[in-house]
Amino acid sequence: MDSAQMADDVPHPYSIEVSPMTKPEGHFQWAIRKSGKLSERSDRPHRSEAKAHESAMEAVERALKPGTDGGRPRR
Structure with missing residues (x-):
């Protein structure tokens, strides 16, 4: 599956950005945007x-x- 096909699977108004990391080299991270605004990042x-x-x-x-708050526990 290429990145264009993966982008088609993301429900509106969300978008996913996957990018390579410098450390550790060869690994990737992601960010989720909702209507263009950063919503969550990989940890x-x-x-x-x-x-x-x-x-x-x-x-x-x-x-x-x-009924969830993004699945994140409240603090």
């Missing part, structure tokens, strides 16, 4: 672009669940 490196995108999609799915 750990992922070994591949596909794994990073998969993790980001899981975060978007958590955010879409009704």
